[in-house]
Amino acid sequence: MTIAPTSLTEVAPAGGPGSVAFHRTRILRLPRSPKVIAGLVIMGLFGVVAVIGRWAAPYSPNATDEKNWVQHVLVAGTGPGTPFPANYYPLPLPPSAAHWLGTTVFAQDALSQVLASTQATLFVGLLAAAIATVLSVLFGVTAGYVGGGTDEGLSLVANVFLAIPGLPLLIVLADYVPSAGSSILLVGAIIAVTTWAYSARTLRAQTLSLRNRDFVEAARVSGEGRLRIIMVEVLPNLVPIVAASFLFTTLAAIGAYVAIAFLGLAGSPTSYPPGLWNWGEMLREGFANNAVRGGWWWWWAPPGIAVALLGTGLALLNFGIDEFINPRLRSAGLSRKAARKAGISASSRLGLTPVARSVWDAPSPASKVAHASAADPVLEIRGLCVDYGVGDDAVHAVMDCDLVLRRGQVLGLAGESGSGKTTLALSAIRLLRPPGVITAGQVLFHSKPISGDGPTGTIDLLAAGQRQLREVRWSEIAVVLQSALDSLNPVITIGAQFDDLLRVHRPHLSHDERWNRAGELLEMVGMNADRLRSYAHELSGGMRQRAMIAMAIALEPQVIILDEPTTALDVVTQREILEELIGLRDRIGFATLFITHDLSLLVELADEIAVMYAGRLMERAPAASLFHAPRLPYTHGLLHCFPPLHGARVAMEGIPGSPPDLRDLPSGCAFHPRCRWAMQRCSEERPQLAQLNGSDREVACWLHAGDAVVPAELAQPDPASRRPERMDAATRVSEL
Amino acid sequence: MNGTAPVESTTHTAAVLEGRELTKSFWVKRGRGPLARKARVHAVESVTVRLDAGKVTALVGESGAGKTTIARMLANIIKPDTGEVLLDGVPAPKGRPKSYAAKVQMVFQDPFASLNPVHRVRHQLVRPLEIHHIADGHVEQAAEELLRRVALEPAAHYLRKFPYELSGGQRQRVSIARALAVRPRVLLADEPVSMLDVSIRLGVLNLLADLRDREHLAILYVTHDIASARYLADTIIVMYAGQLVEAAPSVSLTDHAAHPYTQLLLSAAPDPDRGEAPKLAGRGGPPSLLAPPSGCRFHPRCPYAMDICKRQVPPSFAVSSGHIAACWLHADSAQRGADENGLFRPVADHSAKTQ
Secondary structure (H helix, E strand, C coil): CCCCCCCCCCCCCCCCCCCCCHHHHHHHCCCCCCHHHHHHHHHHHHHHHHHHHHHHCCCCCCCCHHHHHHHECCCCCCCCCHHHCCCCCCCCCCCCCCCCCEEEECCEHHHHHHHHHHHHHHHHHHHHHHHHHHHHHHHHEEEHHCCCHHHHHHHHHHHHHHHHHHHHHHHHHHCCCCCHHHHHHHHHHHHHHHHHHHHHHHHEEEEEHHHHCCHHHHHHHCCCCCHHHHHHHHHHHHHHHHHHCCCHHHHHHHHHHHHHHHCCCCCCCCCCCCCCCCCCHHHHHHCCCCCCCCCCCCHHHHHHHHHHHHHHHHHHHHHHHHHHHCCHHHHHCHHHCCCCCCCEECCCCCCCEEECHHHCCCCCHHHHHHHHHHHCEEEEEEEEEEEEEHHCCEEEEEEEEEEEEEEEEEEEEECCCCCHHHHHHHHHHHCCCCCCEEEEEEEEECCCCCCCCCCCCEEEECCCCCCHHHHHCCCCCEEECCCCCHHCCCCCCCCHHHHHHHHHHCCCHHHHHHHHHHHHHHHCCCCCHHHHHCHHHHHHHHHHHHHHHHEEEEEECEEEEECCCCCCCCHHHHHHHHHHHHHHHHHHHCCCEEEEHHHHHHHCCCCEEEEEEEEEEEEEEEHHHHHCCCCCHHHHHHHCCCCCCCCCCCCCCCCCCCCCCCCCCCCCCCCCHCCCCCCHHHHHCCCEEEECCCCCEECHHHHHCCCCCCCCCHCCCCCHHCCCCCHHHHHHHHHH | CCCCCCCCCCCCCCEEEEEEEEEEEEEECCCCCHCCEEEEEEEEEEEEEECCCCEEEEEEEECCCHHHHHHHHHHHCCCCCCCEEEEEEECCCCCCCCHHCCEEEECCCCCCCCCCCCCHHHHHHHHHHHHHCCCCCHHHHHHHHHHHHCCCHHHHHHHHHCCCCCCCCCCCHHHHHHCCCCCCCEEECCCCCCCCCCHHHHHHHHHHHHHHHCCCCCCEEEECCCCHHHCCCCCEEEECEEEEEEEHHHHHHHCCCCHHHHHHHHCCCCCCCCCCCCCCCCCCCCCCCCCCCCCCCCCCCCCCCHHHHHHCCCCEEEEEEEEEEEHHHHHHHHHHHHHHCCCCCCHHHCCCCCC
16 A cells, blocks of 8 residues: 555555545544543533533622622721721632632632633634635635645735734734724734634645545546535545644633733723623723632632643544544554453554464464474474454454575565565564554564674574664564655764664674675776765665665665565566676575565565565465466466567456455355355364475365366466476576 | 647647646755855756547556656646646636536545545535535435446445545545546546555456546546556556656557557556566666756666767657657657658757757
8 A cells, every 4th residue: 555645544454444524424433432422521521511601600700709708907007096987808618519710809700700601702713714714715725726826825814914023913912903802803803814814824835635536636637616616526535633723712712801801901890881791801800800819719829720621622522533543643652441351452552563472372383384394494384373463353354374484595475465464564563653553473583693703503583672673673674664754864864873883793893894895896886985865865776776665775674575675666666676686696695585576576676575465474385386277266367467578469357346345254264255166165163274285385176175176277287297307487587 | 849749630630638738847946055056957848738538548657757747737726837728628727626626536546545534425525516616406316326337336325434444446436436526527637546546446447447438538547557447548658757758559559569668668667468577678767857867768668779869859750650659769760650640840940959
């Protein structure tokens, strides 16, 4: 799967639905997160209070009852016995049964004021946010979609509003408009004018990226009008962002409203024309009457807490929307609780795929791999199972895979997207990110360092600790991924990256020696040593991948894992890089695990090929045998998916149907719904990977077990058994 | 500039859509801020493409060769700097009128990006029907019929789906169905299978072949995969760095490649039947289009480069019947070809202009 550069399309892990966008099923899923539920509860409470608070309040917020509610304290030096008439100063009452939140110094009920204030505060917040959102959508989407001069003009306006400090402008405006004090509509509008520009910028950027998306282009090609494209094709895709910016603006507007009310610019309920009660006004009165110094917390704390709580609620909701827009936040890691329940090692740190505890307790399945002892294995994968997620929702991405990589060999791992080939390889060296979890198996690395230093002997990578893995990774097992641009550091030069690598692993080298060695390595992959001074973005795709390979061989590893290394490259570049890779293999002697969807490429390149389908290994055979005499119907079909470059043109069929959904695998053999030779048994029982009568190949297919009649297509004579001394693929490619 | 003679189809039908001597360059900013300079990317240089009814024409080349730019010019999404696009012999109208959209439709590379994720399949198919007032009153049935034509059944079931509920192959079929909705005469397919899984690519290619045979569509198949072009197309046009290098009936082109670049492309393509490792003649990458090489843009890599290749853009020479190559190596045989069947149109007056 590819990842589009825009933030709106993120690819869900485990072959989940590709493009995640705004649609009904996901909206229903939204409230599940505890954060969102907490946010909804808080906002719901405020909503109810805003609607009924004024009427539910036990007293009128303006009502004063000095006689009963206020404690009067005699000012010292006045009253009887002094020359001065008695003078009292008022003290507000602390909370009591009659006044749950006590009273103000004016003998008003504080609870009633808080309740009455909620309505105006929330109303102004929502109104300002609504106006600001409409403005930002209008400006942002128009600027983004129309582009050119319109964009520049509108962006300039937005930038001017961004540059003007918001609060001072707000104060000036609120003070300048005389009726602002009495009209909360006007206050809302003034706040909106000062806050819309932030969202407009975000929306413009998103529209710019959407404008160039294929589906917008498709609408244009189909003759759709411009307005309709904006309204029907572009705008719905912006809904999550609009919603997020609406919540953000609400929060900002409430903050602004409270602030100007605190400054006394939003109109006082006691002045004429009277303003409305709001939290800012409550705070203002409190502060003006020494509520803080007097220790009358019941007066100023409730409106302050209300502001903070409302902000928390909005932020929590916003967080939920963020998770919804960017699913990576949602699946960034396994929840610790769920992991513990499933018995997964707690040390699930970055760059270390978690392993289920049951893996270590299980007896070693050593007897399972018979052919491993035959040659000189360097990496042995036994019964590896990998899930995405834990519990009932877990997707089984790799199931019970055995694979042996021999020293100096090129082992091809072929399969379609979602077949688990990358998951298998990355989890073997525990580079798979959570929520990937290894649930069973063993990965044995038989180390015999080429360069002399480094660990020797057999290491179980699944049981190895962080330090042991660090010794092995890169220096003994290197990885080259499809996108070199993502693997190379964009902010330092290629040379600096080599320098870092060599300084850590070859500490005895001096700076000049490291630089020279890096230059040598680049020349080994067909690049000029001058390129050490380049940054990744200055290199072409092929050059980047070459630099990545040079880095992979820098420490003379025993194993290189190549995950679709040339898929993004043009054929000529691909061929050149593969030639260099094979040449290096012959010189250095590393073993290669080559992962690709392109079986036709593997046939030319690999010594041995393993084919994966729906998370399982289905066939493994020497490359020539697999190509000339496939035994598995899926391999046969896959080989007939590549039109030949010569000969007569004949119609080809491919494989009917599409690869299965890992969350809902067919019963029995996962391939049976697409198989033209499927039998009754195939849908009932799952075939095991088994050695094929004495040869060095394995297949998981019922056609080759028991008394089934093998179709002629799957019974071609095996070239390996025909020729006693076959010219195998290894010698063939080494001539490249 | 090199003019290129269109490949004459044997039936001598009029081309449905033709791009004549299309040239397009883009401006990019070099550097940032007030010191930014504008630089010109020579994306396509005088390329002629013709699409016939009931034929698939493949446009083959590496990334940056200008294939997509040509498809977009033919779709009237962008305008050529010079040259013209002719639909049924009439120059394409300005803007993007519906009348043009009704005849020329496009299928995009990435089926994950070309369907709007917020709308159901129904919307994606019904909109073009509504815009062009096709099947007014029974759009639902028409949409189902479209899905049946691309072999998505039961159709009513697929109409209700969101794009994310479909697999890549199914999505690509939906986008082909959408393109077919307006009953176009030309389908421009830009890398329609390169994002799909290997096992379902042939299904989509066969669908295109079927549309060509049954509905007589003129199809442009843009691809980097010369083997699939050979499988599907009647004619293959090979491009390199914005220039046309070779055009011929597909089997003739792949079996008797005349241009050194086509030969390089063929030798680099994966081919399991190959007995021994191929020798690559012409290593390196395509040139920067900001300052393309003079003359033939392939000459810095070409193993047979001659003096003239650096100085003059090669015109298209006829190698054999319907087979042209823009390469000075074929200058002599072209004269012969011209004598025999009159295919060769000299354009020498253009070629002197460069340098």
